[in-house]
Amino acid sequence: xxxxxxxxxxxxxxxxxxxxxxxxxxxxxxxxxxxxxxxxxxxxxxxxxxxxxxxxxxxxxxxxxxxxxxxxxxxxxxxxxxxxxxxxxxxxxxxxxxxxxxxxxxxxxxxxxxxxxxxxxxxxxxxxxxxxxxxxxxxxxxxxxxxxxxxxxxxxxxxxxxxxxxxxxxxxxxxxxxxxxxxxxxxxxxxxxxxxxxxxxxxxxxxxxxxxxxxxxxxxxxxxxxxxxxxxxxxxx
Amino acid sequence: xxxxxxxxxxxxxxxxxxxxxxxxxxxxxxxxxxxxxxxxxxxxxxxxxxxxxxxxxxxxxxxxxxxxxxxxxxxxxxxxxxxxxxxxxxxxxxxxxxxxxxxxxxxxxxxxxxxxxxxxxxxxxxxxxxxxxxxxxxxxxxxxxxxxxxxxxxxxxxxxxxxxxxxxxxxxxxxxxxxxxxxxxxxxxxxxxxxxxxxxxxxxxxxxxxxxxxxxxxxxxxxxxxxxxxxxxxxxxxxxxxxxxxxxxxxxxxxxxxxxxxxxxxxxxxxxxxxxxxxxxxxxxxxxxxxxxxxxxxxxxxxxxxxxxxxxxxxxxxxxxxxxxxxxxxxxxxxxxxxxxxxxxxxxxxxxxxxxxxxxxxxxxxxxxxxxxxxxxxxxxxxxxxxxxxxxxxxxxxxxxxxxxxxxxxxxxxxxxxxxxxxxxxxxxxxxxxxxxxxxxxxxxxxxxxxxxxxxxxxxxxxxxxxxxxxxxxxxxxxxxxxxxxxxxxxxxxxxxxxxxxxxxxxxxxxxxxxxxxxxxxxxxxxxxxxxxxxxxxxx
Numbered sequence: 056x057x058x059x060x061x062x063x064x065x066x067x068x069x070x071x072x073x074x075x076x077x078x079x080x081x082x083x084x085x086x087x088x089x090x091x092x093x094x095x096x097x098x099x100x101x102x103x104x105x106x107x108x109x110x111x112x113x114x115x116x117x118x119x120x121x122x123x124x125x126x127x128x129x130x131x132x133x134x135x136x137x138x139x140x141x142x143x144x145x146x147x148x149x150x151x152x153x154x155x156x157x158x159x160x161x162x163x164x165x166x167x168x169x170x171x172x173x174x175x176x177x178x179x180x181x182x183x184x185x186x187x188x189x190x191x192x193x194x195x196x197x198x199x200x201x202x203x204x205x206x207x208x209x210x211x212x213x214x215x216x217x218x219x220x221x222x223x224x225x226x227x228x229x230x231x232x233x234x235x236x237x238x239x240x241x242x243x244x245x246x247x248x249x250x251x252x253x254x255x256x257x258x259x260x261x262x263x264x265x266x267x268x269x270x271x272x273x274x275x276x277x278x279x280x281x282x283x284x285x286x287x288x289x290x291x292x
Numbered sequence: 293x294x295x296x297x298x299x300x301x302x303x304x305x306x307x308x309x310x311x312x313x314x315x316x317x318x319x320x321x322x323x324x325x326x327x328x329x330x331x332x333x334x335x336x337x338x339x340x341x342x343x344x345x346x347x348x349x350x351x352x353x354x355x356x357x358x359x360x361x362x363x364x365x366x367x368x369x370x371x372x373x374x375x376x377x378x379x380x381x382x383x384x385x386x387x388x389x390x391x392x393x394x395x396x397x398x399x400x401x402x403x404x405x406x407x408x409x410x411x412x413x414x415x416x417x418x419x420x421x422x423x424x425x426x427x428x429x430x431x432x433x434x435x436x437x438x439x440x441x442x443x444x445x446x447x448x449x450x451x452x453x454x455x456x457x458x459x460x461x462x463x464x465x466x467x468x469x470x471x472x473x474x475x476x477x478x479x480x481x482x483x484x485x486x487x488x489x490x491x492x493x494x495x496x497x498x499x500x501x502x503x504x505x506x507x508x509x510x511x512x513x514x515x516x517x518x519x520x521x522x523x524x525x526x527x528x529x530x531x532x533x534x535x536x537x538x539x540x541x542x543x544x545x546x547x548x549x550x551x552x553x554x555x556x557x558x559x560x561x562x563x564x565x566x567x568x569x570x571x572x573x574x575x576x577x578x579x580x581x582x583x584x585x586x587x588x589x590x591x592x593x594x595x596x597x598x599x600x601x602x603x604x605x606x607x608x609x610x611x612x613x614x615x616x617x618x619x620x621x622x623x624x625x626x627x628x629x630x631x632x633x634x635x636x637x638x639x640x641x642x643x644x645x646x647x648x649x650x651x652x653x654x655x656x657x658x659x660x661x662x663x664x665x666x667x668x669x670x671x672x673x674x675x676x677x678x679x680x681x682x683x684x685x686x687x688x689x690x691x692x693x694x695x696x697x698x699x700x701x702x703x704x705x706x707x708x709x710x711x712x713x714x715x716x717x718x719x720x721x722x723x724x725x726x727x728x729x730x731x732x733x734x735x736x737x738x739x740x741x742x743x744x745x746x747x748x749x750x751x752x753x754x755x756x757x758x759x760x761x762x763x764x765x766x767x768x769x770x771x772x773x774x775x776x777x778x779x780x781x782x783x784x785x786x787x788x789x790x791x792x793x794x795x796x797x798x799x800x801x802x803x804x805x806x807x808x809x810x811x812x813x814x815x816x817x818x819x820x821x822x823x824x825x826x827x828x829x830x831x832x
Binding site for chain 1: 351355356357360427428430432434435438522525526527528529562563564565566567568569570571593594595598601602605606609610612613616617619620621623624626627628629630631632633641644645648649652655656658659660661662664665667668669728729732733734736737738739740741742743815816817818
């Protein structure tokens with residue numbers, strides 16, 4: 056390659072990397088995060104967005120550039136340049152994606168290990184999906200509710216199952232989801248990091264009421280949670 | 293009395309030829325193309341009703357149960373009655389000619405494989421009268437065991453269509469291996485033929501597994517067996533494994549032939565050889581083999597043993613490498629070319645541009661921590677429509693325009709073609725880009741209703757759907773009018789070098805006056821050779 060081309064490619068690469076980093080930093084496409092593990096997923100997502108942006112710009116940019124620059128001019132009936140391949144180029148565009156796959160795969164694996172590391176002494180809540188409602192059982196208190204109440208900062212382990220068909224328990228603000236399957240118990244870990252009320256949606260087609268099988272995660276301060284729990288226990292007696 | 297080997301020509305006068313049993317691969321090819329396109333329109337109509345319901349929150353046009361039936365049949369019709377069999381239509385017409393053969397290896401098996409499709413389609417659609425299938429095209433148990441009678445008809449229909457698919461694949465493989473004309477070595481096969489080989493191998497390996505699973509479901513529903521009964525100790529996740537073992541390779545069955553089609557078009561419309569022929573051919577085979585190893589990436593939230601998930605994440609990401617090889621090779625093919633932007637080329641460029649978005653978002657989905665959030669949401673709906681509609685359907689349109697003169701003997705109207713492309717490109721992006729956002733922000737899939745915060749995204753998607761639906765109109769008008777009265781097409785209007793362009797438009801009854809002898813590859817553009825074709829593609 057000529058010196059000028061090398062320089063232009065180098066500048067282009069730097070610009071693309073800068074745009075990728077900017078995209079990763081600025082992207083705001085996820086719901087407001089309300090659980091500790093969600094931050095790890097968000098970080099992974101930003102990395103993916105950065106890499107995706109660069110790849111997208113290279114390929115789409117290359118496509119648009121090629122169509123504009125190499126469009127047949129009127130009256131030009133000559134053939135194009137007759138090369139069949141280029142081993143070096145083909146090696147590069149096989150190796151670089153392969154390296155990216157290794158990077159993305161490894162990062163994903165590490166994030167997965169982090170978000171599924173078990174907690175010490177989590178609060179256990181059993182979740183039962185039933186067409187078309189969610190039930191939450193607090194085994195220690197012998198309490199059943201239709202909304203999931205938890206204290207802020209308290210590790211929670213959900214044990215999910217279904218009474219009928221497969222449902223899926225999804226809290227978008229936690230970036231967390233797990234299927235609730237009849238005859239099996241699956242596990243989902245989270246620790247709420249924001250006070251407030253966050254939607255629970257069913258994410259596995261379960262029949263006519265699938266779209267309305269919703270509930271809420273209500274995150275209290277630890278004191279408010281105690282008060283809520285006491286009131287629930289009193290009311291059920 | 294019409295002989296069963298009457299050739300294809302002048303569509304309307306000889307309409308009867310196309311609605312009767314005919315073993316000529318060119319007639320069968322047209323039968324496939326017209327029939328599957330009709331199902332495309334039916335699947336599209338179902339989608340238009342769904343998008344109307346979804347244009348506003350609240351349940352207005354369809355209640356939850358009705359929505360599930362429309363949604364299930366939209367997916368099932370589009371996948372099993374359109375995008376999988378349409379490529380058998382192209383392969384039927386073109387593959388024998390491209391390899392210098394007079395017909396397929398098994399002409400009667402070929403006709404039989406087509407004739408399974410109309411009854412299967414009727415069975416699937418008349419199921420609406422007995423309570424249509426409503427468990428999604430994925431038919432997860434236990435939900436599908438409990439569905440109304442139409443779910444059983446659905447299973448029968450899919451079994452018939454799988455059988456048709458397997459029969460076609462056997463024909464394509466046998467024909468390609470045993471019936472090549474002299475000089476057509478493995479490394480001189482057109483890339484569309486390579487793509488069909490890779491596809492056929494997947495069809496043969498994977499479809500029987502789905503068929504077996506459907507039989508088990510049908511037995512549970514109809515004969516009181518307990519394969520998937522939780523009470524009797526059955527495991528619902530078993531169905532997921534059986535189903536996805538086929539249905540993931542199925543998506544490569546849906547896209548590999550399309551990649552083969554655009555590989556044919558880029559060299560012709562850039563006047564240059566395909567770049568990296570061998571790597572493109574081998575990448576089709578690599579995607580085919582790897583495609584059999586990724587299926588559990590559909591099950592990352594299913595609660596299966598956590599240790600099993602990571603291998604599938606790895607294989608699902610690795611498959612991006614041969615896919616990338618293709619995309620870069622296509623880009624290098626048009627680079628330094630003399631690009632002509634007629635409709636086949638426009639749709640091929642659109643294919644790359646939109647398939648790329650589908651492919652990149654596929655990597656996001658392969659990453660388990662992120663997939664946990666977006667699995668079963670509109671993010672997936674967006675991804676699948678970018679690869680299937682932005683990708684595979686664009687490739688189908690590219691092929692329809694490219695081979696229209698060869699199949700019909702007439703040229704289509706180029707201005708209508710460009711209008712179709714523009715409406716299709718804008719409509720696809722407008723329909724599906726908002727869905728990525730909706731999914732990430734919290735909208736699950738397969739819902740008749742949604743929280744009000746998703747309204748504007750859904751309105752945009754519905755607008756895109758209206759544009760997409762309308763975009764078929766210039767195409768249908770163009771196809772019908774041009775076929776009836778368009779200008780007569782020459783043998784080789786695009787100056788292509790593959791063998792179909794060396795015969796008349798449409799081809800004569802046995803394709804070639806005498807078996808062609810070939811001494812060069814199919815992509816030798818860009819050389820100082822005479823491109824006005826004599827009757828055969830023999831060397832100079």
